[in-house]
Each structure stands twice: as structure tokens, then as C-alpha cells.
Amino acid sequence: MGSRYNVVLVIIDTLRWDRVGCLGSNYPTMPSVDSLCRESMAFTNHYSEAIPTHPSFTTMFTGTTPLIHGIVSHAGSVRLGNILMLAELLNREGYVTIAVDNLATHTMAGWFARGYGYYFNIGGLVVISRGVKTNGDYVNVKAREAFDLLTRYHRDESFFMFIHYWDPHTPYIPPKGYAERFYKGDYTRGDLASRLNSTRWGRSLLRGGWMRDLLNSGVNDLDYVRALYDGEVAYVDERFSELMRMISDLGLLEDTMIIITSDHGEGLGEHNVFFDHHTLYEWDVKTPLIIRLPDKLTDEIGRGRVRGIAYSGLVQNTDIAPTILDALGVAKPSSMTGVSLLEAAKGNFKGHDAVYSLENTRQTTRMIRVGEWKLIQWIRDDTYGKKAGHIELYNLAKDPAESRNLAEEERETALRLLGLMEERYRRIVGSKDPLTLQEISLPISEDKPPL
Template sequence: MTNIVLVVMDTARYDSVLVSQAELPTFEFLRERGVTYTSAFASAPWTLPSHGGLFSGRYSSRHGASAAAKRFSKNTPTVVEAFEKASYETVAVSNNTWISDEFGFARGFDTFRKNWQYIQSDVDLGKIARKEEGFNKIRGVTKQLFDGNPIVNVANAVYGQFGRRADDDGAKGTNQWISRWLSDRADSDPFFLFINYLEPHLEYRPPEEYTKAHLPEGVSYAEAMKVNQDAWSYIANDVEMTDRDFRILEALYNAEIAYLDEQIGELQRLLEKAGQWEDTIFVVTGDHGENIGDHGLMDHQYCLYDTLIHIPLIIQGGDFTGGETVDELVQLTDLAPTLLDAAEIAAPEFREQLQGRSFLPNLDTSPREYVFSEYLAPQPSMDALKKRVGDIPDEVYEYDRSLRAIRGKKWKLIRGSDGTTELYHISNDPHETMNLASDRPEKVDELEDELDTWLDSFEHVDTSGTVEMSNDTKDRLEDLGYLQ
């Protein structure tokens, strides 16, 4: 039976991996031996709903995870559960707080490691250990020390202070843990291994040795580290940033990708050393992209432009061989049935609820005419943004809306709940700079009809519920730039 390794590079843009001029030897290794998909798209522009689509094979309106509900519903079946039922050992290592048991993503996993903790616990003192100094640190740690197991809490606090490098968001520790797991496992069953690497996510803090090759001429690493990385202050016009600032941020971002390329290469070598590589289908993708000054935005919110939804996807192993490049439209929602087909797992009950379609090579399925993406609620909300930065300009309230997009090979339509419509001829205007909605009303009508037909084709779930989260989780999410 075939192992599955599913690697998500959190916040990885398509162009940063598959159109990059930088040396990325691991990605080149995988591309030469596997299959590269150049038209792969996320179903949502940020972590929680995108992973919901990845795990369920459903779109956001059907699985319900969004900025409003803030949880992946326990009633939504997952591909992980399908692999578990097929006698796979199921293992996850997550470096993003959204992808945890607290938000509904641990279901089906035999082992789920929250890699920001040394000892797995519901209490996380990491932010206090990382952020506070002197008396504030002592007071903060003391306050939470006896919430749960004090020994575990102290171990995790020390790990947060000393065990994790400032220039590594967990990739090195992830690989170290996987190395031990591969060495220790005596299970003869195949495994499904999911990994979320966080390196490309704000804030960008790549190791200095990976950064020098990317920085603009005359810019030092120390100078680069001083450029504003507070996306919300920029969006609220509280801080001015120049083109040079964004070139520096893009250099830091690309350095994070280069560092992650090496860490994924190390993961491949660990599988090879354990004798598992030849029996493994190895998937590397992104959950969404990133705006680095694009469209006047930073981070990965408030839009459905290709900078956020066009993602890299490379698969190697099994039927995915030969160095082929495929330009047909695929979505992250399609990975669940594709991986089940690759592993020859029937899973009829799970397949009944799928919206994704398998793209296993040599399978007789029609290519997609369109892909769809949804942004069901703004994250952060206007209230959360105001709480963070104070008064916000009137134009920022334009982001207080939901969005849906339909995209073909030539045209793309983005429709807002506020009545706005954007139309782009993306084959001629790949950066989505010229809105042609008023010039091509017939094309708008055509794509809106297609979008409405798709929306009417399935039952929508209630996304108004909320999830209770611990203060530690809220703190860590704010560490990552998510405002609650």
C-alpha cells in the first residue's frame, strides 16, 4: 500500500515557487520526477477555510469554516478519517494555531502534534515566554502556571523561550520530530502524514544566510529586519511604505521560501533513509498566497485576487511521475478524491459528500472549466481592526463584505456582497489591474450565471456560529497577525 505525505507550505504564492528565479533545488528535484500543476487554486484565501476545503473536499459555503464560525465543523467528514478507516496510520504536525484540535482539525489523526509546544497541552505559555521581559514575564507565567499541569506548562514556556529559533517557525523542529517518529515506528501499515510548515507566513524572519542572495543591492539584513511588517497599520494608513520597502519584504519572503525548500528536502531525505520514499506519494502545495503590497494590501485578507488563491502544487510518486507539467484547472478541494484514488481506497460514504473531483493521471475525467473561491466574511472584522489600530479611514470599510470568484483559463469574475463586480481578462492581464466589468457586461452576465448555477447546486451550511477559544490560543493567533 502507498504512503501519503501531504505538505502544506502555509502562505506560499504560486510565483514564489513555480516562477521563481531563485535556486530551489528541492522543488526542482520534485518537478523533474513528479507532476507540476501550474493552474492550481485554493477555495479560500486564508488558512482556516482553505484547510477545511483541503480536508473535506468541500467549498467554504458547504463545510462552513470561516471568519464568522471560526471552526471546522465536527459534522464534516474528512479525508483523514477515510484513510484512518482504511487502516492507515494518520499523523499530523502543525505549526499554525488554526490547524489544531481546538478548531476541529485533529479528527481522524492517530497522532496530532502542535509543534509550538514541547509537551502537548491545552495550555500555551509560549507568547509570554517569547514576548515579555522582566517582571511582566514572571507575572504572566505565574498567572497561568497552575492552569493544568504546572510541570508541562513550565517545559513549554522554556521551549518557547529557548527551544525555538527566532529565524525558524518550526520547520527544523518538525523534521526532527518526524525523524524520531520514522525511526521509532514499528507499524507495518502505510501512513498518511500531514505537515503544515509556517515559514512564509508574516512575520518574515528568515535565517540571515538565506536572505543575502535575495535582498536588493545595498540593503543589509539588519536594515531589512526594520521594515514595517504590521499589515493592519499599513492597510489603515497608519504607516507609509515605499516600493523599496515592499521589494525588501518580498526578498525576505523569498528567503523564507528558500529556507523551506531546504527543510522539505531534508524531509524527503528522511523518508528515503527510512526506506519509505519509493512507496510514498509526496504532495507539496500552499493553502493560499500572500499580498506584499499587491493591490494596496499586505497579508492574505480582504480579496480574491490570484496573489491569494493561485498556489503551487507538485506531486511525486505513484502515477505522478515523469516530470510532466499540467496546465488544466485544479483545486485544493480536488486533492481528497485524488489521493484516495492514488491509494486505491473506495471510501464510498466520504465520496458521496465531495465537491472536488479526482485528477489522478490517466483517469477518464473531464477537465474543469472553472474553479471557485469564497471569502465568506472579512478577517479581521472592522471592529477587530479598529481595536488594533484605532480609527480607520472610510475607504477601509470597503473591505467589510463577503466575496466569491469564478475563474476560467481566460476570464475571472469577483462578486462582492456589497454589489461590486470585477471582471478580468486574466490571460491578457494576469496581475488583475484592469476591471472590465463595465466594458464587457455580456461576459459579466455569463460568468454570474455560471457562478449562481454553481451556488444553487449544493446545500449551504450555517456559518453564523462561533467557537470558544482559550486566551492562549487568541494570543498565539494575534502573534501570527490574526485579530479577533
């Protein structure tokens, strides 16, 4: 459609990294994404610098740490200031900018529409633990409308398109037959109800909504609910395959950069967190990142560096926007704290010395990872019995499930990581730490179903 490259950024909400086989897992849930991976750069240690939805998406689209842009809570009281969003930057450069999304229209977060010339609303509900969500079929209907618009009115112009799929988010309601691919047992046998009753968050799920309905239907096996999640992942993978066919059929693949990522993962019972995305364990903050470069750019960098290559260095979702700008030859603004991952392909970047994450939606925590070591610190008391100041330290090489807290055993390492994290906070925000200045936005209450 033009001499410049196009960009299609696909974000699959709530997609765990370990459901993508090419990132090192054994799950057979996403063959279409795995197929694209064979033509792409894959980053096996990619972290969201803030969770959940609002903080993570804002971080991706600004390329800026949440300590600077200030959005550290989902549905919080703070609105994004004058930091430019990626779409604004590309709009100024003459790109046609299109969103196939609902963040700006359904979450009172209007900054997610900034910079888009066209916004295709995919409907649904964004806070959907009790509700009905939009599905990938409808998202693809709107994506096709977006491509039709490009073909009709902008045939010779380059574009940036953001497409947002929601299927792996609660409630898990895949079409009939999808969960059965991953479950062969008796869903009435198990201890799901009693496990949910053991935590305040679990009890809140039992108060009503989709989980209460599921239990009333006879489901009591946690593995069946996990199969429902996997069914949603398999379903959205098929929708992604359809999207790729649209791009290919329009003759766009050669000149289009395609990126797949997620805002955060999902707890499926690990650490007693059920069907939500709070806490900073790996299943929540480590997210997929796959980048397929246009053919000409691939040839310039070298196919052996960007096609079917997995990079294990530590990277963050602040790096996505700088990577896109670098590929398009657009200068990175000084507000961006991320780096271009094309430098990894060129051999100039081995990964960050440390990566970080934070949460302030259902609890207040912050995290640092350096090498194989990861530390999580609680800033406020949480509903799982952990007090402010509580620290957990894990050796991810030996304990990828984060099952053994080594904070006391490896006290020197814990203090070193805690000091590195504290130094970074003081250097960036001084005494104006948004984690302490902003209240938790969606506290857990067992008196009513969760929002």
C-alpha cells in the same frame, strides 16, 4: 513499510505559486521542490476554494466545498460538523495516521486532530502577525520523531503523514543571509511607510508588532521586505530537501506518494495589500500543487503521464483528498465534491469547467474562473473603498497581474460569470449562504495591530 502505498502530504503555509519555478515562474527560490517536480505531476492552475487558513485546510482535508462544510472564516464561530476528514477515512482503513502540525492545538479548531493516531505538536503561534512562529528546523525535528515512531512500532504498516511548514507566513524572519540572496539595494531608501499609511490595513500594521519594528530599524524599501519573504521560502525549501532525505534514507520513496501544496498565497504590495492573505486575486488563491506517485502506480499509469508533466487544466484543493483516496484504492465518500486528479493523468479529465474561491475573514468576497476569464464579487463593503456588489473582471491570458478591470467593457461576460456563480450558490446552499449568514471573523481595524 507495507504492501499498500504511504502518503506524505506537505503543506507549506502562505506559499505563493509563483515562487515555485516548475509552475511557470522565474523565481530561483525553491530548487529542491523544483527537483521533485521533475519526477511529479504539476498543476499550474490549482486554486484554493476558500481562504485563508481554516477554510482552506478544512476544504483540503474534507475534499468538500466550503459551501457544504461551512468553514468560510479563519477563527470564526462555526465548527466543522460530521463531515469526515481524510485522516478519519484512512484511519478506518487501517492506515497509521500522523500529523506534524499545530492547527488543532493552537487555533481552537479541534477538528484538525480528528482521525490522527499520533499528533506531533510543532508549537509556535498560528495567529502570528505580531508573534513568533515555529520554524522548519523544529518541524523537521518533529517529523524525524514521527518517522522514528513508524520505524519502531509500525514497520510493516502503511501510513498517512501530514507535515505543516509555516516559514513563509508573517513575520518574515529568515536566518541571516537568506534575504541577502534576493536583495542587493539600500533598504533605507524607499516609500514603504507612506504606502502602508495609504490603507487601513497598512496603518494597522504600523500600530505595532514585527512591521513597526522593521520600520524602526531603518527599513523603508518594499523590495527588502519581499526579499525577506523570499528568504523564508528558500529556507523552507532547504528544510523540505532534508525531509526528502529522511524519506529516502528510510527506503520509503519507492512506495510513498508525496504531495506539496499551500493553503493560500501572500500579498506583497500587489493591489495595495501588504504582507497578508486577504482578497481573491491570483497571488492569493492560485496555489502550488505537485504530486509524486509511488513507483508502481507510476508504472501502471505510465511514466510519460506522471513524471515531469505539467497539467494546465483548472483544478481545486477539493481534488486533493479524492486523489489520495483513489491512489490508495479507498472509496470516495459522497460528501466529497472534488475529483481524483489521477483521471487527468489517465486522459479522462481535462479540468473543471470553472473553479471558485471565497473569503470571509477580513472581507467578504467570492470568485469564479472560467477559461481565461475571472470575476470577483464583493458581498460586503471592504476597507479599500469597494462597496457590496462591486465586481471586477479580468482576462488572465492578457492581464495576469489583474491590473485592468473589464467589468464594464465586457459586460456580457461579467453577467455570464456572475450568473454561473449565483446558480451554483443557489443550487448548493439555497438561501443559507454562509458568506451572508456568518460575520467577518477578523475585521481590519487601524486602532490596533492585526491578529
